[in-house]
Amino acid sequence: MNAIVWLGGLEGPTWFPPVEQALSEPDGxxxxxxxxxxxxxxxxxxxxxxxxYSDGQPILWWCxxxxxxxxxxxxxxxxxxxxxxxxxxxxxxxxxxxxxxIRGCAAPRSSGAGTWLTREMIAAYERLxxxxxxxxxxxxxxxxxxxxxxxxxxxxxxxxESMFSLEPNASKVALVRLVREARERNIVVxxxxxxxxxxxxxxxxxxxxxxxxxxxxEHCHPHPPGRWSTRDGHGAS
Numbered sequence: 001m002n003a004i005v006w007l008g009g010l011e012g013p014t015w016f017p018p019v020e021q022a023l024s025e026p027d028g029x030x031x032x033x034x035x036x037x038x039x040x041x042x043x044x045x046x047x048x049x050x051x052x053y054s055d056g057q058p059i060l061w062w063c064x065x066x067x068x069x070x071x072x073x074x075x076x077x078x079x080x081x082x083x084x085x086x087x088x089x090x091x092x093x094x095x096x097x098x099x100x101x102i103r104g105c106a107a108p109r110s111s112g113a114g115t116w117l118t119r120e121m122i123a124a125y126e127r128l129x130x131x132x133x134x135x136x137x138x139x140x141x142x143x144x145x146x147x148x149x150x151x152x153x154x155x156x157x158x159x160x161e162s163m164f165s166l167e168p169n170a171s172k173v174a175l176v177r178l179v180r181e182a183r184e185r186n187i188v189v190x191x192x193x194x195x196x197x198x199x200x201x202x203x204x205x206x207x208x209x210x211x212x213x214x215x216x217x218e219h220c221h222p223h224p225p226g227r228w229s230t231r232d233g234h235g236a237s
Contacts, residue, residue, distance in 0.1 A: 007034030007061070014043035019063040019213060028064030035059070036124035038131055045152055045159050046220050048213050050193060055118050065209035068192035068199065072182045076203035084169050085176065090146070092177040093138045094228045098129045101136040101148040105162035117162065125161070128152060132225030137178045139170040147171045149178065151191075153228075156219040158182055159191040163198075175202055181228065188219050 005017045013035075022030040030049060034040055036059065044050060044061060053060040077085075084090075102125055106117035128134035133154065139147035147170025149163035158178065165171035182190060191212075192204045 004029055005031040007031050007059075013037060013039050016044060016047055016049055016061065019048055019209065022063045022065070024065075028062040029060060030063050031061040032058045034061070036120060038124075038128055038133070041124060041128060041152075042133065042154065042222075045154055046216060046222075048191075048209070048216050050159065050161075051121070052116055053118075054116050062193075063209065064194055066206035067209055067212040068195045068204050068206050069212065069215075070179070070190040070192055070199060070202065070204040072179045072187065072190065074203045074205070075176070075179045076201070077176060078201070081169060081172060081176070085173065088169070088173070089141055090167075090170065090173045091140045092174060093140060094177075094181065095129075095135055097138055097145055097148075098134065098136040098150065099126060100145045101138055101150050101164070102126065102162075104145065104148065104164040104166070105150065107164065125150065125152075132227060135228050137174040137181070139165075139167075139173045139177075141167060141170075148174045151178075153185075153187070153225075155221040155223055156186055156188045157191065157216060158187050158189075160193070160199075171198070172202065175199070189215055 004023065017031060019030060022028045036051065048067070049061050049063045051059050052062050102117065102122055106122060125134050134150060134152050136150045137148055138145055146167040147165040149160060149171060151158050151160040163171040163174065178190065192199045195206055
């Protein structure tokens with residue numbers, strides 16, 4: 001088995017090894033160490049790399065193969081979800097409660113599973129939000145935040161990080177709104193990182209890592225960051 005690279009030497013704050021060096025078991029583990037400065041995080045995303053680790057571990061950096069993605073034009077909204085979007089009373093907002101969304105994602109799940117969102121991770125993404133790179137898509141019901149997701153936008157790529165739901169379908173409502181926003185902003189791909197049934201039901205699929213990194217080379221270019229629109233809306237696509 002190949003050894004993973006330890007970051008933090010003399011390579012510089014934005015250096016990563018080639019993603020082709022990532023392990024196949026565990027799938028995609030590429031490097032450890034380093035930090036979560038905005039410079040390093042943005043450099044990682046531009047290469048298709050993301051941090052994922054638990055308390056007590058060093059920072060672990062991943063680039064799995066294959067990669068789960070959602071192309072906005074491939075969004076699948078079931079008949080039942082369309083009905084929910086029309087009748088539930090859920091509304092969506094953008095970038096009005098980033099702190100609430102990321103803490104909702106960090107909260108323990110009903111299954112009893114722990115969270116991978118450490119205090120260090122939360123602080124790092126809140127900083128990216130302050131800089132205009134990280135965004136929250138929020139689902140509200142009767143004035144209460146009941147679900148949402150957050151991620152990082154670079155160029156024409158949105159890197160989804162995590163989502164949460166306190167009411168049925170609340171995170172799906174947020175994802176539908178994200179896709180609508182992506183279409184309006186000419187975003188060509190939403191990174192879902194690894195396959196899961198929740199986003200697969202909405203049309204995500206897996207593509208080979210080389211195909212994903214080719215998309216990044218074409219579309220993931222730095223752009224002037226800033227808050228996204230805070231206009232209210234319903235989740236319909």
